[in-house]
Amino acid sequence: MLEARHLVKRFFGVTVVDDVNFVVRPGEIVGCLGPNGSGKTTTARMLTGLLDPTRGSVFFDGSDINADPIGFRRRLGYVPEEPYLYPFLSGREYLELVGRLREMPAPLMAKKIAALLELFGLTGAVEQGIGSYSKGMKQKVLIIAAIMHDPDVLIFDEPDSGLDVTATLVLRHLVRALAARGKVVLYSSHVLEVVEKLCTRVVVIHRGRVVADDSVARLRSLMASSSLEEVFAQLVLRVDPERTAGDIADVVAARA
Ligand SMILES: Nc1ncnc2c1ncn2[C@@H]1O[C@H](COP(=O)(O)OP(=O)(O)OP(=O)(O)O)[C@@H](O)[C@H]1O
Ligand SMILES: [Mg+2]
Structure with missing residues (x-):
C-alpha cells in the first residue's frame, strides 16, 4: 500500500501542503478531491517521488520510497497534470x-x-x-x-482533462479494471461527480490539509457538516457563478 505520512510542502515559506496523511490500499480507488489550489497536484508529485517534501515521507509496501527510488519508479505509473511531451x-x-x-x-x-x-x-x-x-x-x-x-501504483492527476465523452468513459472503466487487478490507484480531481462515480474512498483536501477521508457513501452526509461547507461551496456551488460571470463581463466592457 501507498502511504502519505505527515507530508508538508512549503514554497518560499508558504505552506501549501500541511501535514497530509492517508493510505491507499491495493484494489482501492482513492479520490483526491479539492478546489483549485488546494494542494492536490503538490501532494501527487510528492507521492511520485518527483518533488521532495519539506517534511514527512511517502511509504510504499512498508518502506520509504527514498530507500529505493528506482525500484519504486519501476512500479509507478503517473499521469501528470501538465502534458509535458516532446512535440517533435x-x-x-x-x-x-x-x-x-x-x-x-x-x-x-x-x-x-x-x-x-x-x-x-x-x-x-x-x-x-x-x-x-x-x-x-x-x-x-x-x-x-x-x-x-x-505498474502497481497509479497516480492520476486530472487524467480526464481534454478527453471526449467516450474516452472519459473508457478511462473510468479502465481505472476500475486496474483496481480490480489489485493496483493502488489515486485519482486526483476537482470534479465531485467524477470522484463520486469512480472512487471507493475520498480524501478531501482544502488549503493543504485533509479535511475528510471517508467512503464515497458517507461523502454526501459529510457535505452537511460545517467543516466541509466551505470546501463544497467552492467545489459545487462556486459562489453564484452567474453573478461572478456578469461581474467579469462588466470589467471586460469597462471603457474608463
Ligand atoms: N512550484 C511552486 N512554487 C510555488 N508555489 C507553488 C508551486 N507549486 C504549487 N504551488 C502553490 O501551491 C498551491 C497548491 O497548488 P496545487 O497545484 O497543488 O493545487 P491543486 O489542488 O492541484 O489545484 P488545481 O485544482 O488547480 O490543479 C497553490 O497555491 C500553488 O500556487
Ligand atoms: Mg492540480
Whole structure:
C-alpha cells in the first residue's frame, strides 16, 4: 500500500501542503478531491517521488520510497497534470522512448504500444509529431505512457482533462479494471461527480490539509457538516457563478 505520512510542502515559506496523511490500499480507488489550489497536484508529485517534501515521507509496501527510488519508479505509473511531451517526436516514438527508459523488452513493448494506440483510437496519428496532436490526443498518449509497463501504483492527476465523452468513459472503466487487478490507484480531481462515480474512498483536501477521508457513501452526509461547507461551496456551488460571470463581463466592457 501507498502511504502519505505527515507530508508538508512549503514554497518560499508558504505552506501549501500541511501535514497530509492517508493510505491507499491495493484494489482501492482513492479520490483526491479539492478546489483549485488546494494542494492536490503538490501532494501527487510528492507521492511520485518527483518533488521532495519539506517534511514527512511517502511509504510504499512498508518502506520509504527514498530507500529505493528506482525500484519504486519501476512500479509507478503517473499521469501528470501538465502534458509535458516532446512535440517533435511522433506518438509512437515518444512511447518507445518511455518504454526503453522503463527497460521494457523490445518485442513486448512494440506489441503493447501498437495495441494500446489502437485501443485509444490513435492509430491514424501514430507517425505524426505530437506537436500536431489535439489536447485529448496528447492526454491519451500520457495515459498509455503511464500504464504500459503494468505498474502497481497509479497516480492520476486530472487524467480526464481534454478527453471526449467516450474516452472519459473508457478511462473510468479502465481505472476500475486496474483496481480490480489489485493496483493502488489515486485519482486526483476537482470534479465531485467524477470522484463520486469512480472512487471507493475520498480524501478531501482544502488549503493543504485533509479535511475528510471517508467512503464515497458517507461523502454526501459529510457535505452537511460545517467543516466541509466551505470546501463544497467552492467545489459545487462556486459562489453564484452567474453573478461572478456578469461581474467579469462588466470589467471586460469597462471603457474608463
Ligand atoms: N512550484 C511552486 N512554487 C510555488 N508555489 C507553488 C508551486 N507549486 C504549487 N504551488 C502553490 O501551491 C498551491 C497548491 O497548488 P496545487 O497545484 O497543488 O493545487 P491543486 O489542488 O492541484 O489545484 P488545481 O485544482 O488547480 O490543479 C497553490 O497555491 C500553488 O500556487
Ligand atoms: Mg492540480
